[in-house]
Amino acid sequence: RAKEDGRNTYKFYTEDMTQKVFERIALESKLRQSIKDENFMLYFQPQINGKDNRIMGIETLIRWEDGHKNFISPATFIPVAEETGLIIPLGQWILRSGMQQIVKWHADGLYPGRLAINISMLQLQKHDFISILEMLLEETGCQPQWLEIEVTESQIMKNPEQMILILQKINKLGISLSIDDFGTGYSSLSYLKRFPIDTLKIDQSFVKDLSDNEEDKAITKAVIALAESLNLRVIAEGVETEEQKSFLVSNGCINIQGYLYAKPMPADEMEKMLRGSL
Ligand code: C2E
Ligand code: MG
Ligand code: MG
Numbered sequence: 001r002a003k004e005d006g007r008n009t010y011k012f013y014t015e016d017m018t019q020k021v022f023e024r025i026a027l028e029s030k031l032r033q034s035i036k037d038e039n040f041m042l043y044f045q046p047q048i049n050g051k052d053n054r055i056m057g058i059e060t061l062i063r064w065e066d067g068h069k070n071f072i073s074p075a076t077f078i079p080v081a082e083e084t085g086l087i088i089p090l091g092q093w094i095l096r097s098g099m100q101q102i103v104k105w106h107a108d109g110l111y112p113g114r115l116a117i118n119i120s121m122l123q124l125q126k127h128d129f130i131s132i133l134e135m136l137l138e139e140t141g142c143q144p145q146w147l148e149i150e151v152t153e154s155q156i157m158k159n160p161e162q163m164i165l166i167l168q169k170i171n172k173l174g175i176s177l178s179i180d181d182f183g184t185g186y187s188s189l190s191y192l193k194r195f196p197i198d199t200l201k202i203d204q205s206f207v208k209d210l211s212d213n214e215e216d217k218a219i220t221k222a223v224i225a226l227a228e229s230l231n232l233r234v235i236a237e238g239v240e241t242e243e244q245k246s247f248l249v250s251n252g253c254i255n256i257q258g259y260l261y262a263k264p265m266p267a268d269e270m271e272k273m274l275r276g277s278l
Protein backbone atom coordinates (compact mmCIF):
# COMPACT_ATOMS: atom_id res chain seq x y z
CA ARG A 1 0.00 0.00 0.00
CA ALA A 2 2.76 2.45 0.99
CA LYS A 3 4.57 1.47 -2.20
CA GLU A 4 1.54 2.28 -4.36
CA ASP A 5 1.01 5.66 -2.77
CA GLY A 6 4.62 6.67 -3.31
CA ARG A 7 7.12 8.69 -1.35
CA ASN A 8 4.80 11.39 -0.01
CA THR A 9 2.82 8.88 1.96
CA TYR A 10 6.01 7.51 3.47
CA LYS A 11 7.04 11.01 4.55
CA PHE A 12 3.59 11.58 6.01
CA TYR A 13 3.83 8.39 8.03
CA THR A 14 7.24 9.22 9.51
CA GLU A 15 6.22 12.74 10.51
CA ASP A 16 3.10 11.36 12.07
CA MET A 17 5.13 8.78 13.97
CA THR A 18 7.68 11.34 15.16
CA GLN A 19 4.82 13.45 16.46
CA LYS A 20 3.43 10.42 18.31
CA VAL A 21 6.80 9.62 19.85
CA PHE A 22 7.15 13.19 21.12
CA GLU A 23 3.66 13.13 22.58
CA ARG A 24 4.45 9.85 24.29
CA ILE A 25 7.66 11.18 25.82
CA ALA A 26 5.88 14.32 27.04
CA LEU A 27 3.09 12.24 28.55
CA GLU A 28 5.57 9.93 30.22
CA SER A 29 7.51 12.76 31.87
CA LYS A 30 4.28 14.47 33.03
CA LEU A 31 3.14 11.16 34.46
CA ARG A 32 6.45 10.64 36.27
CA GLN A 33 6.23 14.10 37.86
CA SER A 34 2.58 13.64 38.78
CA ILE A 35 3.36 10.42 40.62
CA LYS A 36 5.89 12.34 42.72
CA ASP A 37 3.40 15.14 43.32
CA GLU A 38 0.48 12.73 43.89
CA ASN A 39 -1.67 14.56 41.35
CA PHE A 40 -4.14 11.71 41.22
CA MET A 41 -7.55 11.22 42.70
CA LEU A 42 -9.62 8.18 43.29
CA TYR A 43 -13.17 8.33 42.03
CA PHE A 44 -15.81 5.88 43.15
CA GLN A 45 -18.74 4.34 41.34
CA PRO A 46 -21.42 2.43 43.24
CA GLN A 47 -22.51 -1.06 42.26
CA ILE A 48 -26.21 -1.44 42.90
CA ASN A 49 -28.51 -4.35 43.55
CA GLY A 50 -31.08 -3.73 40.82
CA LYS A 51 -33.87 -5.38 42.83
CA ASP A 52 -33.72 -3.31 46.02
CA ASN A 53 -31.57 -0.41 44.79
CA ARG A 54 -29.06 -0.84 47.59
CA ILE A 55 -25.33 -0.28 47.22
CA MET A 56 -23.61 -3.69 47.20
CA GLY A 57 -20.11 -2.53 46.34
CA ILE A 58 -18.02 0.29 44.94
CA GLU A 59 -15.43 0.38 42.16
CA THR A 60 -12.37 2.60 42.42
CA LEU A 61 -11.42 4.46 39.23
CA ILE A 62 -8.36 6.65 39.05
CA ARG A 63 -8.41 10.21 37.73
CA TRP A 64 -5.42 12.28 36.70
CA GLU A 65 -5.55 16.05 36.78
CA ASP A 66 -2.52 17.34 34.90
CA GLY A 67 -2.11 20.51 36.97
CA HIS A 68 -4.00 22.67 34.47
CA LYS A 69 -7.49 21.45 35.25
CA ASN A 70 -7.32 18.93 32.42
CA PHE A 71 -8.45 15.43 33.22
CA ILE A 72 -6.60 12.73 31.37
CA SER A 73 -8.46 9.46 30.94
CA PRO A 74 -7.05 6.31 32.54
CA ALA A 75 -7.65 4.60 29.19
CA THR A 76 -4.87 6.91 27.86
CA PHE A 77 -2.38 6.93 30.70
CA ILE A 78 -2.66 3.45 32.25
CA PRO A 79 -1.16 1.85 29.11
CA VAL A 80 1.71 4.39 29.22
CA ALA A 81 2.19 3.70 32.93
CA GLU A 82 2.34 -0.01 32.11
CA GLU A 83 4.86 0.38 29.30
CA THR A 84 7.15 2.55 31.41
CA GLY A 85 6.93 0.60 34.66
CA LEU A 86 5.35 3.62 36.38
CA ILE A 87 2.30 1.43 37.05
CA ILE A 88 4.23 -0.08 39.97
CA PRO A 89 4.48 3.07 42.15
CA LEU A 90 1.13 4.33 40.82
CA GLY A 91 -0.57 1.01 41.50
CA GLN A 92 0.74 1.00 45.04
CA TRP A 93 -0.59 4.52 45.59
CA ILE A 94 -4.00 3.37 44.30
CA LEU A 95 -4.07 0.37 46.63
CA ARG A 96 -3.01 2.37 49.67
CA SER A 97 -5.48 5.21 48.99
CA GLY A 98 -8.32 2.79 48.31
CA MET A 99 -7.65 0.90 51.52
CA GLN A 100 -7.42 4.12 53.55
CA GLN A 101 -10.76 5.25 52.15
CA ILE A 102 -12.61 2.01 52.91
CA VAL A 103 -11.17 2.00 56.45
CA LYS A 104 -12.43 5.54 56.93
CA TRP A 105 -15.94 4.65 55.71
CA HIS A 106 -16.11 1.69 58.05
CA ALA A 107 -14.85 3.85 60.94
CA ASP A 108 -17.66 6.31 60.13
CA GLY A 109 -20.21 3.51 60.42
CA LEU A 110 -20.98 3.35 56.72
CA TYR A 111 -21.52 0.07 54.88
CA PRO A 112 -20.07 0.45 51.42
CA GLY A 113 -19.82 -3.25 50.55
CA ARG A 114 -16.61 -4.42 48.96
CA LEU A 115 -14.30 -1.90 47.38
CA ALA A 116 -13.14 -3.13 43.97
CA ILE A 117 -9.72 -1.97 42.84
CA ASN A 118 -8.43 -2.42 39.28
CA ILE A 119 -5.00 -3.98 39.17
CA SER A 120 -2.70 -4.24 36.17
CA MET A 121 -1.27 -7.67 35.47
CA LEU A 122 2.24 -6.18 35.52
CA GLN A 123 1.67 -5.20 39.13
CA LEU A 124 0.26 -8.63 40.02
CA GLN A 125 3.23 -10.37 38.44
CA LYS A 126 5.84 -8.55 40.53
CA HIS A 127 7.48 -11.01 42.89
CA ASP A 128 6.73 -8.82 45.92
CA PHE A 129 3.06 -8.09 45.12
CA ILE A 130 1.69 -10.36 47.85
CA SER A 131 4.02 -8.99 50.51
CA ILE A 132 3.09 -5.43 49.48
CA LEU A 133 -0.59 -6.32 49.83
CA GLU A 134 0.06 -7.72 53.30
CA MET A 135 2.09 -4.68 54.24
CA LEU A 136 -0.65 -2.28 53.09
CA LEU A 137 -3.40 -4.22 54.88
CA GLU A 138 -1.38 -4.02 58.06
CA GLU A 139 -0.45 -0.38 57.60
CA THR A 140 -3.98 0.84 56.83
CA GLY A 141 -5.92 -1.52 59.08
CA CYS A 142 -7.99 -2.63 56.10
CA GLN A 143 -9.76 -5.99 56.43
CA PRO A 144 -9.11 -8.22 53.40
CA GLN A 145 -12.83 -9.05 53.11
CA TRP A 146 -13.54 -5.36 52.42
CA LEU A 147 -11.59 -5.62 49.18
CA GLU A 148 -11.96 -7.03 45.73
CA ILE A 149 -9.29 -7.04 43.05
CA GLU A 150 -10.33 -6.66 39.41
CA VAL A 151 -8.16 -8.03 36.63
CA THR A 152 -9.21 -7.96 33.00
CA GLU A 153 -9.95 -11.21 31.26
CA SER A 154 -7.53 -10.47 28.42
CA GLN A 155 -4.67 -9.85 30.88
CA ILE A 156 -5.41 -13.00 32.88
CA MET A 157 -5.57 -15.13 29.76
CA LYS A 158 -2.13 -14.02 28.57
CA ASN A 159 -0.53 -16.30 31.10
CA PRO A 160 -3.25 -18.31 32.84
CA GLU A 161 -1.08 -20.92 34.58
CA GLN A 162 1.03 -18.25 36.26
CA MET A 163 -2.08 -16.21 37.09
CA ILE A 164 -3.76 -19.15 38.85
CA LEU A 165 -0.87 -19.30 41.32
CA ILE A 166 -0.95 -15.55 42.01
CA LEU A 167 -4.73 -15.40 42.30
CA GLN A 168 -4.66 -18.31 44.74
CA LYS A 169 -2.30 -16.38 46.99
CA ILE A 170 -4.52 -13.29 46.90
CA ASN A 171 -7.53 -15.46 47.61
CA LYS A 172 -5.72 -17.00 50.59
CA LEU A 173 -5.27 -13.54 52.06
CA GLY A 174 -9.08 -13.27 52.08
CA ILE A 175 -9.37 -10.78 49.23
CA SER A 176 -12.05 -11.42 46.57
CA LEU A 177 -11.30 -11.47 42.87
CA SER A 178 -13.29 -10.49 39.84
CA ILE A 179 -12.69 -10.76 36.11
CA ASP A 180 -13.23 -7.42 34.41
CA ASP A 181 -14.35 -6.88 30.81
CA PHE A 182 -15.56 -10.46 30.66
CA GLY A 183 -16.55 -11.76 27.25
CA THR A 184 -13.82 -9.94 25.34
CA GLY A 185 -10.80 -12.04 26.27
CA TYR A 186 -11.45 -15.56 24.99
CA SER A 187 -11.35 -17.43 28.30
CA SER A 188 -11.10 -21.12 28.02
CA LEU A 189 -13.79 -22.65 30.18
CA SER A 190 -11.39 -25.12 31.75
CA TYR A 191 -9.28 -22.22 33.06
CA LEU A 192 -12.28 -20.31 34.27
CA LYS A 193 -13.12 -23.23 36.53
CA ARG A 194 -9.61 -23.19 37.99
CA PHE A 195 -9.38 -19.46 38.73
CA PRO A 196 -10.25 -18.78 42.39
CA ILE A 197 -12.60 -15.95 41.45
CA ASP A 198 -15.91 -14.71 42.85
CA THR A 199 -17.28 -12.45 40.16
CA LEU A 200 -17.58 -12.00 36.41
CA LYS A 201 -18.11 -8.47 35.13
CA ILE A 202 -19.97 -8.45 31.82
CA ASP A 203 -18.12 -6.08 29.52
CA GLN A 204 -19.88 -2.84 28.69
CA SER A 205 -19.57 -3.43 24.95
CA PHE A 206 -22.27 -6.11 25.26
CA VAL A 207 -24.47 -3.97 27.48
CA LYS A 208 -24.34 -0.97 25.16
CA ASP A 209 -26.60 -2.34 22.43
CA LEU A 210 -28.62 -4.74 24.55
CA SER A 211 -31.93 -3.22 23.52
CA ASP A 212 -31.60 -3.92 19.81
CA ASN A 213 -28.73 -6.32 19.21
CA GLU A 214 -29.79 -9.97 19.32
CA GLU A 215 -26.19 -11.23 19.46
CA ASP A 216 -25.37 -9.05 22.46
CA LYS A 217 -28.51 -10.34 24.18
CA ALA A 218 -27.45 -13.91 23.51
CA ILE A 219 -23.89 -13.32 24.74
CA THR A 220 -25.12 -11.58 27.88
CA LYS A 221 -27.50 -14.43 28.67
CA ALA A 222 -24.72 -16.94 28.06
CA VAL A 223 -22.36 -15.14 30.46
CA ILE A 224 -25.08 -15.04 33.12
CA ALA A 225 -25.72 -18.78 32.67
CA LEU A 226 -22.00 -19.48 32.82
CA ALA A 227 -21.64 -17.54 36.06
CA GLU A 228 -24.62 -19.36 37.53
CA SER A 229 -23.28 -22.78 36.64
CA LEU A 230 -19.83 -21.97 38.06
CA ASN A 231 -21.42 -20.48 41.17
CA LEU A 232 -20.01 -17.02 40.50
CA ARG A 233 -21.51 -13.63 41.08
CA VAL A 234 -22.20 -11.64 37.94
CA ILE A 235 -22.35 -7.87 37.51
CA ALA A 236 -22.99 -5.76 34.44
CA GLU A 237 -21.06 -2.55 33.81
CA GLY A 238 -21.88 0.39 31.58
CA VAL A 239 -25.61 0.20 32.30
CA GLU A 240 -27.13 3.49 31.15
CA THR A 241 -30.82 2.83 30.54
CA GLU A 242 -33.82 1.32 32.33
CA GLU A 243 -34.26 -0.97 29.36
CA GLN A 244 -30.76 -2.43 29.72
CA LYS A 245 -31.25 -2.81 33.44
CA SER A 246 -34.56 -4.60 33.17
CA PHE A 247 -33.20 -6.99 30.56
CA LEU A 248 -30.28 -7.80 32.87
CA VAL A 249 -32.31 -8.14 36.06
CA SER A 250 -35.02 -10.24 34.45
CA ASN A 251 -32.34 -12.55 33.03
CA GLY A 252 -30.67 -13.07 36.38
CA CYS A 253 -27.98 -10.39 36.56
CA ILE A 254 -29.14 -8.30 39.49
CA ASN A 255 -25.89 -6.42 40.12
CA ILE A 256 -25.75 -3.24 38.09
CA GLN A 257 -23.04 -0.63 37.63
CA GLY A 258 -23.40 2.37 35.34
CA TYR A 259 -24.51 5.92 34.68
CA LEU A 260 -28.14 4.85 35.13
CA TYR A 261 -27.46 4.93 38.87
CA ALA A 262 -24.36 7.09 39.17
CA LYS A 263 -21.23 8.25 37.40
CA PRO A 264 -17.87 7.80 39.12
CA MET A 265 -17.57 10.54 41.77
CA PRO A 266 -15.12 11.94 44.33
CA ALA A 267 -15.01 10.44 47.83
CA ASP A 268 -17.09 13.16 49.51
CA GLU A 269 -19.98 12.66 47.08
CA MET A 270 -19.72 8.90 47.44
CA GLU A 271 -19.93 9.39 51.17
CA LYS A 272 -23.13 11.44 50.85
CA MET A 273 -24.60 8.68 48.75
CA LEU A 274 -23.62 6.10 51.37
CA ARG A 275 -25.35 8.21 54.00
CA GLY A 276 -28.41 8.15 51.81
CA SER A 277 -28.43 11.90 51.38
CA LEU A 278 -27.61 12.16 47.69
P1 C2E B 1 -12.97 -0.62 33.71
O1 C2E B 1 -12.31 -1.09 34.95
O2 C2E B 1 -13.66 -1.62 32.88
O3 C2E B 1 -13.94 0.55 34.21
C1 C2E B 1 -15.17 0.85 33.62
C2 C2E B 1 -15.12 2.13 32.85
O4 C2E B 1 -16.43 2.44 32.37
C3 C2E B 1 -14.70 3.36 33.66
O5 C2E B 1 -14.00 4.23 32.77
C4 C2E B 1 -16.05 3.98 34.05
O6 C2E B 1 -15.95 5.36 34.35
C5 C2E B 1 -16.83 3.74 32.79
N1 C2E B 1 -18.28 3.66 33.03
C6 C2E B 1 -18.95 3.33 34.14
N2 C2E B 1 -20.29 3.35 33.93
C7 C2E B 1 -20.46 3.69 32.64
C8 C2E B 1 -21.64 3.89 31.81
O7 C2E B 1 -22.77 3.72 32.23
N3 C2E B 1 -21.41 4.24 30.52
C9 C2E B 1 -20.15 4.42 30.01
N4 C2E B 1 -20.03 4.79 28.73
N5 C2E B 1 -19.03 4.25 30.76
C10 C2E B 1 -19.20 3.89 32.05
P2 C2E B 1 -12.69 4.97 33.23
O8 C2E B 1 -12.84 5.45 34.63
O9 C2E B 1 -12.36 5.97 32.15
O10 C2E B 1 -11.61 3.81 33.22
C11 C2E B 1 -11.24 3.16 32.02
C12 C2E B 1 -10.38 1.96 32.30
O11 C2E B 1 -9.12 2.38 32.85
C13 C2E B 1 -10.96 1.00 33.32
O12 C2E B 1 -11.91 0.14 32.74
C14 C2E B 1 -9.71 0.27 33.77
O13 C2E B 1 -9.36 -0.73 32.85
C15 C2E B 1 -8.67 1.38 33.73
N6 C2E B 1 -8.52 1.93 35.09
C16 C2E B 1 -9.27 2.86 35.73
N7 C2E B 1 -8.83 3.06 36.98
C17 C2E B 1 -7.78 2.23 37.16
C18 C2E B 1 -6.88 1.95 38.26
O14 C2E B 1 -7.01 2.52 39.36
N8 C2E B 1 -5.89 1.03 38.05
C19 C2E B 1 -5.76 0.37 36.84
N9 C2E B 1 -4.76 -0.54 36.72
N10 C2E B 1 -6.59 0.59 35.81
C20 C2E B 1 -7.58 1.51 35.96
MG1 MG C 1 -12.85 -2.36 36.43
MG1 MG D 1 -14.66 -3.20 32.69
Ligand code: MG
Pocket residue numbers: 181
Ligand atom coordinates in the same frame (compact mmCIF):
# COMPACT_ATOMS: atom_id res chain seq x y z
MG1 MG E 1 -12.17 -1.67 30.49
